[in-house]
Amino acid sequence: MPLNTPIISCHDCGLLQQISHMPEDGDIKCCRCDSTLRKRQRIEPSKSIEHTLTLVITALVLLLIANTYPILQIEAEGHALSSTLFSCVSYLFTHEMLFLAGLVFLTSIGAPLIQLTGLLYLFLPLHFNHVPPYAIQVYRWVRTIRAWSMLEVLMLGILVSIVKLSALATVIPGIALAAFALLILFIAAILSTLDTEMVWEQIAPDTQARETQQYTINTQLVNCHNCHLLCTVTTEHVQGENCCSRCQTALHFRKPDSLNRCTALVIAAAVLYIPANLLPVMVVSGMGTSEGDTIMSGVLYLASSGDMPLAIIVFIASICVPTIKLLILTLLLVTVHLKSQWRATDRTRLYRLTELIGRWSMVDIFVDTLMAALIQIEGLMVIEVGVGAVAFGAVVVLTILAAMAFDPRLIWDNMEQVNE
Numbered sequence: 001m002p003l004n005t006p007i008i009s010c011h012d013c014g015l016l017q018q019i020s021h022m023p024e025d026g027d028i029k030c031c032r033c034d035s036t037l038r039k040r041q042r043i044e045p046s047k048s049i050e051h052t053l054t055l056v057i058t059a060l061v062l063l064l065i066a067n068t069y070p071i072l073q074i075e076a077e078g079h080a081l082s083s084t085l086f087s088c089v090s091y092l093f094t095h096e097m098l099f100l101a102g103l104v105f106l107t108s109i110g111a112p113l114i115q116l117t118g119l120l121y122l123f124l125p126l127h128f129n130h131v132p133p134y135a136i137q138v139y140r141w142v143r144t145i146r147a148w149s150m151l152e153v154l155m156l157g158i159l160v161s162i163v164k165l166s167a168l169a170t171v172i173p174g175i176a177l178a179a180f181a182l183l184i185l186f187i188a189a190i191l192s193t194l195d196t197e198m199v200w201e202q203i204a205p206d207t208q209a210r211e212t213q214q215y216t217i218n219t220q221l222v223n224c225h226n227c228h229l230l231c232t233v234t235t236e237h238v239q240g241e242n243c244c245s246r247c248q249t250a251l252h253f254r255k256p257d258s259l260n261r262c263t264a265l266v267i268a269a270a271v272l273y274i275p276a277n278l279l280p281v282m283v284v285s286g287m288g289t290s291e292g293d294t295i296m297s298g299v300l301y302l303a304s305s306g307d308m309p310l311a312i313i314v315f316i317a318s319i320c321v322p323t324i325k326l327l328i329l330t331l332l333l334v335t336v337h338l339k340s341q342w343r344a345t346d347r348t349r350l351y352r353l354t355e356l357i358g359r360w361s362m363v364d365i366f367v368d369t370l371m372a373a374l375i376q377i378e379g380l381m382v383i384e385v386g387v388g389a390v391a392f393g394a395v396v397v398l399t400i401l402a403a404m405a406f407d408p409r410l411i412w413d414n415m416e417q418v419n420e
């Protein structure tokens with residue numbers, strides 16, 4: 001095998017593959033499980049830094065506007081009310097829902113801010129051919145935090161809130177809403193054009209070639225979980241603590257304690273899923289009455305008020321997605337535990353599906369928080385976030401962590417053991 005063509009290990013099935021050339025059309029897919037190994041870059045590497053830097057600066061300006069101005073303004077019974085994202089977080093904070101306040105802050109403000117400032121910190125000096133200090137650590141953080149940035153889900157939450165609020169009051173979308181819509185497009189453009197391999201080559205040059213040359217008969221190849229570099233570990237040191245030579249993440253042949261951690265998280269999520277569906281996620285009080293809304297009654301309300309498409313969207317995001325995710329993770333855990341040979345490619349696809357859909361369950365949390373932060377008209381109508389929303393938020397976080405803890409290569413390890 002020539003040493004100058006990169007050998008990569010598929011992060012979903014662990015198969016070693018050699019990339020001889022980049023195809024003209026489309027990305028390089030794993031020949032066994034169909035996972036994307038390398039994305040085709042549409043922008044020349046020399047222009048990629050400048051291009052990303054422009055997008056990042058624009059996105060940061062949009063993030064600032066989106067957080068300074070109100071997202072929504074409403075007029076009801078002579079009262080004019082407005083809400084920014086910060087006021088949503090501070091509402092939860094002052095109502096002693098610290099977990100939800102932290103979750104909403106992280107997914108709507110914290111994660112996008114860390115992601116964009118991290119990229120600015122890297123790309124501004126790189127534009128002037130200079131590698132900033134701690135570049136590797138910063139880029140590692142930017143990659144890790146990406147899973148928690150949920151602006152597109154927040155946008156859907158805002159749209160659902162507008163429909164729900166328009167039944168109660170006149171809704172005026174704020175400047176921040178337009179800034180949010182643009183911000184989502186810019187972040188999507190950054191993620192689709194960001195050349196990860198090019199960034200690693202700039203901030204940690206030569207690591208790929210060095211790793212390949214060190215490969216001898218006494219070494220074992222280990223794929224880095226974070227940067228996906230194929231690292232060599234000498235067989236005597238395979239049990240000890242090894243770090244990736246490129247991003248310095250601890251190396252493990254498979255995610256440590258994957259099955260136990262994933263099982264514990266799935267059980268915890270399944271238990272909390274019961275109060276999340278039975279307890280009210282939103283409490284509406286006014287004129288001496290108080291009424292709690294569960295997730296299902298919220299969906300039925302939308303359906304009965306003639307918003308069928310929205311009712312279907314909320315039903316899929318808040319009820320189908322968590323249920324499907326818990327069922328898929330349980331299926332994966334059971335089949336891996338039983339060393340099943342059943343449809344490994346399809347099970348790997350199911351795993352990728354759980355990673356893709358999990359975040360959309362956050363819609364209901366965003367809707368409840370926005371409504372509660374806006375409708376606070378003492379004596380007329382007060383909306384509060386119910387305790388069910390805290391349980392539901394915990395289910396979303398636990399299922400995301402469970403999917404992260406599961407190592408899909410365990411599915412294929414069982415297949416290889418039988419073939420040997």
Ligand SMILES: [Zn+2]
Nearest residue numbers: 010013030033
């Ligand atoms: Zn694969």
Ligand SMILES: [Zn+2]
Nearest residue numbers: 224227244247
């Ligand atoms: Zn690494």
